[in-house]
Amino acid sequence: MFLDLLIRRNPKFIEAAMALHQQGKIPANAYVLDLDAVERNARLFSDVARGHGLTTFAMTKQVGRHSGFCQAVMRGGISRSVAVDMACALACDRAGLRTGHLGHLVQVPRQEALFAAAKLRPDYWTVFSDNKAKEAADASARAEREQALMARIQTEGDTFYRGHEGGFDANDILAVADRLDALQGGRFAGITTFPALLFDQDARKVVPTPNLHTLNMAAEALARAGRTEIEINAPGTTSSAVLPALAEAGATQVEPGNGLHGTTPLHAVEDLPEDPAVLYLSEVSHHHGGKAYCFGGGLYIDPVFPKYQVRALVSSSPTISRSALRNVEIPDYSAIDYYAMIDSDSDQNPAPGDTVVFGFRGQAFVTRALVAGIKGVDSGMPELTSIENGFGDHVSWPGAFAQ
Incomplete structure (x- = not known):
């Protein structure tokens, strides 16, 4: 629901997250935050709030x-x-x-x-x-x-x-x-x-x-x-x-809450002052039955909207091209979200290791996803700040040892 908003209003963030994932710095199954955008959103919000007492x-x-x-x-x-x-x-x-x-x-x-x-x-x-x-x-x-x-x-x-x-x-x-x-x-x-x-x-x-x-x-x-x-x-x-x-x-x-990262329901239908500042990142694992399976763990889509066709950007390199958009099937809430299934019946099938980027209104604290912060997106020099779990504890991610 919020992927189009991300593509339109914070494309550098998407590309930064994809690049850092391909460099092995951000794990699959991670909510990724644009911390500079969060700071801007917080300042804007607090200024308006203060003006109204x-x-x-x-x-x-x-x-x-x-x-x-x-x-x-x-x-x-x-x-x-x-x-x-x-x-x-x-x-x-x-x-x-x-x-x-x-x-x-x-x-x-x-x-x-x-x-x-x-x-x-x-x-x-x-x-x-x-x-x-x-x-x-x-x-x-x-x-x-x-x-x-x-x-x-x-x-x-x-x-x-x-x-x-x-x-x-x-x-x-x-x-x-x-x-x-x-x-x-x-x-x-x-x-x-x-x-x-x-x-x-x-x-x-x-x-x-x-x-x-x-x-x-x-x-x-x-x-x-x-x-x-x-x-x-x-x-x-x-x-x-x-x-x-x-x-x-x-x-x-x-x-x-969601207002600070630009994902209230109103943000999905109207361009509000706050910029979108969060995405969910995964990675293609394997193929089966005409589908590319990507890792889950954080695929909780806050059911504030009726069910809709979930889409994701899938690519081996940073991109916001709409040609990289794929339809995705998310497991029902009654199932454990080990994987999501990406349509792959085309000439350019997603490959294992490809980055998968979703834009949805999440609730990271009820999932087993990690949360990664990025700073420096607008400067063109993005860098990872920390990887944490849903309790705000710093995590030593195994992929870091491959660097």
Whole structure:
């Protein structure tokens, strides 16, 4: 879905990644990042957000919490992360990107609360229930600090992905705020939901979900009760293009993830300011039954779009020529993605060792793919920065020994 965008708007990145793979410097089954483009995107986003009075927390899970990504985001002016889980918080913190928001989407496990409070010291900590609020506050009290708590709220008719459900009843927000304020070690700081925005496939635009209205209603109730200085965290499908609408809706915090590497759904249908800065790279392994099989491991295509014909650039040398485009069959989600199958019924069949480049909206942290950072693409002197796994740990890639 995003390969055409990459070819049009960041062709040097594709060619750099292919060249480094052919030189043996980037492994197959790797998400590859253009770190210079990430830095530009982060700077653009943070400038627009700041102009609308919005605080930005960077989401890093989609690119495997890569340390180079975290550092590029910081150079671009975003100093805090939103951690989808504790593994995310640990990786970002290790890279120097401190925790701005913890506990949303995934709550902090009970036995990890003290570490989160004492070591990570998040600016904001989201809780879904009184039990989780007490755990966060108790841990913070033991760490001799007061934690700003965000209440995740919901009401009938709100939109949730299956398995994401949970939160306080929005109709009880005044009582919830009082209960959180009464906790030793904690204080009520604001409200959040997910998703506040979603891409509408038919309209081909980003639209508010019922959850955003729920946030608005809760904020109005809090304001009538005298609680006017609260944070309103409104994540979901966040690019710089939607920031004016979020600010107008009352949001105070935004959390770009795919927006920082130019792969929100809106980027696929409209040229937005952020450049595409991530691709998935593989390599042809063997042939069978008229197909060329390429290595998998990271072929998780975020199902934000209906199924579509996946295509890839396949070549033994760097290219963005559309003659190198091939149709590819991706294994069903119920199968392990050991390989993908490339059409090879032509005069120029892909050969084992050829580079394969995909452009899709990925989620590196749920795969077994590696993540590689590149700098210097625009200068014409690209170089690999590091290869890491989905937890942001540096990896000694076996191919490096062949250099």
